[in-house]
Amino acid sequence: MDRTTTRSRRWIGGALALAVGSGLVLVGGAGTAQAADVNVAKNAGFESGTANWTCSAGSGSAVSSPVRTGAGALKGTPAGQDNVRCSQVVTVKPNSTYTLSAWVQGGYAYLGATGTGTTDVSTWTPDSSSWKQLTTSFTTGANTTSVTVHTHGWYGQAAYFVDDVSVFGPDGGGGTDPDPVVPSTPAGLAAGTVTSSSVALSWNAVSGATGYKVYRDGALAQTVSSTSATVTGLVANTTYQFQVSATNAAGESAKSTAVSARTGTTNPGPGPSVPKHALTGYWQNFNNGATVQKLRDVQAQYDIIAVSFADSTTTPGQIVFNLDPAVGYASVADFKADIAAKKAAGKSVIVSVGGEKGNVTINSDASATAFANSAYALMQEYGFNGVDIDLEHGINSTYLTKALRQLSAKAGSSMVLTMAPQTIDMQNTGTEYFKTALAVKDILTVVNMQYYNSGSMLGCDGKVYSQGSVDFLTALACIQLQGGLDASQVGLGVPASTRGAGSGYVDPSIVKNALDCLARGTNCGSFKPSQTWPNLRGAMTWSTNWDATAGNAWSNAVGPHVHNLP
Secondary structure: OOOOOOOOOOOOOOOOOOOOOOOOOOOOOOOOOOOOOEEOOOOOOOOOOOOOOEEHHHOEEEEOOOOOOOOOEEEEOOEOOEOOOEEEEEEOOOOOEEEEEEEEEEOOEEEEEEOOOOOOEEEEEOOEEEEEEEEEEEEOOOOOOEEEEEEEOOOOOOOEEEEEEEEEEOOOOOOOOOOOOOOOOOOOOEEEEEOOOOEEEEOOOOOOOOEEEEEEOOEEEEEEOOOEEEEOOOOOOOEEEEEEEEEEOOEEOOOOOOEEEEOOOOOOOOOOOOOOOEEEEEEEOOOOOOOOOOHHHOOOOOOEEEEEEEEEOOOOOOEEOOOOHHHOOOOHHHHHHHHHHHHHOOOEEEEEEEEOOOOOOOOOHHHHHHHHHHHHHHHHHHOOOEEEEEEOOOOOHHHHHHHHHHHHHHHOOOOEEEEOOEHHHHOOOOOHHHHHHHHOHHHOOEEEEEOOOOOOEEOOOOOEEOOOOHHHHHHHHHHHHHOOOOHHHEEEEEEOOOOOOOOOOOOHHHHHHHHHHHHHOOOOOOOOOOOOOOOOOEEEEEOHHHHHHOOOHHHHHHHHHHHOOO
16 A cells, blocks of 8 residues: 555566676685685675665665664665665785675665676575575686675665675785674663553663663563564563663673563453455555545445554564654544544454555564564554555565464454455465465455556456456456455455556446446456355455545445445
8 A cells, every 4th residue: 555645566577687786795715715714895784884885876775674683784775767786895815716695685686796807797686575695706807906796676676685795705905894792781771651561661772782682581582673672462460570681793791780560451352343245444644645534534434444554663573553643633542542433333443564665574483473462562552453464565474374373363353354465466376465365364354455556467267457447356356266265355455536546546336346246247347257256345445535535435436335235
């Protein structure tokens, strides 16, 4: 979903022209490193920001998440004609072999070396949802004393990340980064916001530290790269003791003085059940030109309201919710009261994770647990009935499934779980999104695929259909229905107005015809399914705000039609 007025997705057809990526490692000797070999790259882990690196148009930046090790990594977001090329000149020894490597994640990433005096090298990888190592090697010329190593992304693709660059081989005289020393013990540890299942902590930064370990009652609770953390998954009305230590490559400091905090007792209880045929709408927690609403203003036709969006933290997998002042609430308590009122009216209010600009990394057991704990904490604190998964930058089905199952175990059978994949994410059962949906089928409420900003796509009959038609909606829904999802878990996601998305808006009459075709076998286009699915869940729109901007024309037309399905 888009946090701005429109959203688009560009695809690269055919073979990409070979370019050079991020991350470097050079290995000396004829394939075997000698005792004197070193990593001649400086600031190779981006612990000192982008020092020693030069990025095109100043487009690269150091970030604290995601990181592979330490506290920093490089992030590059290609835009326009800039592919975010970041480079460093390293000092090398003539007639020597170096191994160049780096760990990358995110969009297309390239790594290479130029000015070697022999053959320049490069390697690359397409999108990767987890850290992946790129490796190549080169030999310097007889008079070569410096080489440029570089990394970059690709035009129109997602942001890429680089960490732990290595240019390993003989020291050319430039040396390497000095070895770190064990950091001192953190000071200033204090407890902040407390909920029934979480405690927020903060402390003072320690010079030379690349990370911090947070302990709960003497046991390691989590590792973070910033000077704050929220410990989740706690028992209500219980006192805990917390400590923190500082770490880097040299080791771990002593633990800080302990602080105590007691969790709260809030428990919102289960919410209303979702009706057999439901209308879902995304509510914007930001102002992008659409009508600014409070939750109380959302049209009564909506059965599921997805609050957009949760925000990620520096802890992989962890999410928080920050109420945007732009939506006009006088206080967070006022917002929570609106959630309670909607629930009392029989509506489900859930928190959405992701969107076009949002990204949450869930690619390990630790990040899966962090997601489950933090999402449950939000459910308890705000009264959300569940979560919506709208991750548009790649997912790992194995760990996302673990995260959702852990959350379900905490929240119980009344939890509402929805998804909003893009059309490309549900083209076949082998995609990560489709695999996740099938893996959590027993706890899944509905998949509201986004039938927009996608261009032409294949239907379940193997034919290509253009977006904006009844055939496009029905033939693509058919893939999910034939691929293993129950009809009650399939919904049609469309924009509420021409301004709600970059492309793909259809008149409400098209949506109603598609619903009839799938549920009743009537009002079909050229594609008519071989069966009907009367239990089809319904429809979704982006967003309730764009719907309100157009006078609620979409929900007034589609809502009653959904509720009157067989």
